[in-house]
Amino acid sequence: MERLIEKVYAEVSNELSIIYQKRKYTLFFQKIMWLITGAYFVLMLLNIGANYFPNSKNSFLSFFEQFKAAPNNPYANIYPIIGLVILLYPTAYGFARAFQKFKIKETQTIAKMVKMLFPKVSFAQNTAVPTNEIAKSKLFSWINVNSLMYSYGQLRSSTNDNVINIADIGIVEENISNKTIGSFMRIPILNIVLIIYQYVLKNIFTNKSADNVYYTFRGMFCWLRFKKSLNGHTVILTNNQRSKLDRFFSTHFKEEQKIHLEDPRFTDQFIVYGTDQIEARYVLSTALMERIVTLKEKFNQPILLSFQNQQMYLAIKNENGLFSFPSGKLASIKIIEELANDIETALQISTELKLN
Template sequence: MEQKQQLLNKLSPLLQKAEGTRRKYRFYQQVYNNLILLFVMGILSLILMVSLNNIGFSRWMARVMPAQNFGIIQFAMIAYWLLFFVLMTATYRFKNKFKQAEREILKIALDEIAPEFKFETHKQIPPQQIAESKLLPGFTPVRNNKKSPSIHNLNFGVLRGKVGNSSILMGDVNIINQGVYNSYLMFIPLFPHLLVTFNFLRPLVSKHRSSDHFGSHFVGMFAVVDFPKKFKGHTVILPDSIEKRVGYLAKTLQSLNISRGQLVKLENPEFEKHFVVYSTDQIEARYLLSPSLMHRITQLRQKIDKPILLSFHRNKLYLGVRHAHGFLSLDKRKSLIDTDVFGMLYEDITTAIGIVEDLNLNRNIWNTEAPLASN
């Protein structure tokens, strides 16, 4: 606690300066977002009108498009797009200025909080490792081009180091899953327009998402932890949000998720209340998820109070933790002076570094003589 307060005092001038930039950025962004919402809703309304009542739409167009009205419509469109591009330019200008200030604050903070870790601002978690984790859903692409990854990470900034004997790479990720946009689903009438509208409106009703990340599938921390033990199968642990919504039908729906392997049923009601497990090897999954490890994962979820995802593959543990404002980032929605934004950043970093210890991964928690694959 004392370290956090000393660090806050040290960074106070930089936070004051960054707050002015943040306010300008948020103002331009909110107006810009409202313009986008107006455009999206307008286009969607026109498409629905044409689809549901083409004759009525044609009559309405005939009334509003006489020569005397056409000039007014043209002027309104020019004014809209002029304002749109001015606001877009201003938004990205102040966003980049805030990002520079944020990186300066973050570098000083990390030197104090985690001096044993190396902070690399221009590197990112490789998309190939994110795809290999199987923590994000995939879709059937229209063109099966293996050289082009279906998952793209837009954010940069990684921490690299060791916790005990475990090497760990963690970073800030903003995942755009291109699978759905390049899938056969996009040929369904109205689906592309509804998808865009859904992606734009979703952050407005979710505490785990932000309008800063329009179209993003996953925003937050992604970590890769190396182990000396090699896993022969692939085991994935996900938040059990389906069961909370559809109750007894959940297991049937979850069992259909064949892309991640078979649904694994475990004898731990508290763990299964919060998580669902898939694996390519049932025996290995039960061996990995010992009662003590399931208990620690459940405790970790309660501690950080954010959705978490884990998977074991080869000799790695992959871990994802959702953050609405991103990991290694200041929450742009709140004042840097009047709220505890820096305190939340401090807690995010210390919690992330402590995950290896929280899960007891530095110890030999698996018996090296036990079989790891079914015969």
């Protein structure tokens, strides 16, 4: 594999440099576009503030008087909007063009790399989101029919009579954080401040491309056949407060209970929920728990798993996505190594966990 990685890098190194430059242009227009929008929102807040000090002699606040509708100038309050449109149009057009060119080159190069590294694996980028599988996995507590989901490509491989599907997905979860923000959005003045933070400042100061800023989950999602037939489900989540709160407040999994396990190395990293204590322990043998911990170390990222019927689901968080390039310079063979390692590890999940 090492020689193959070196060959792939030699083939695409020039393309990686081109992609890096195209992304720089995209981020430049992205920052300018949102900087203009941010400045507009700040001026709008000051304009609103000026209404509370109508008698103020402050020369700065008096500047906004010219934007108040008056009998001799009834359309004065439209001028700032016209100005915003004039400023935003060229930068928005430049961003759209740069982003399109960047994404086309990125998807073409990713496809070339995957096909060179794994020629026997079926790979497609224009695939539908595996919505049903994501819902059946029960890994994401707050997903509902209105949740936004995106697909960036899917691998499919058949080994030892087992088919594994690997998708790169993005999900905007309907979680507690988003619901809280949604509630604050209904409060006048505060909603403008939140818009500036959520949709302006994040885009100005981030080094992520626009399509990656807002996802609650972005990363790899896999599903494959599990040899044991189950009546209920068992879900393995990262052991942190966020997982516990999301599960506690969810209305979808009231039949679940926390599963108590005795492996300290496993329980330090994971928290388990299921519909049946006995069945969960039947699924999570001591050997399987050890192999799951090892699998997490191989991915070096948070992982989520679930077992239901005769299916196993696995999600690995990756802020850049599996089939997208990370931020920063790309002129490194490490880019190829990480992609190859993630895909190879995923393809060997059945063997790694000894599911067959």
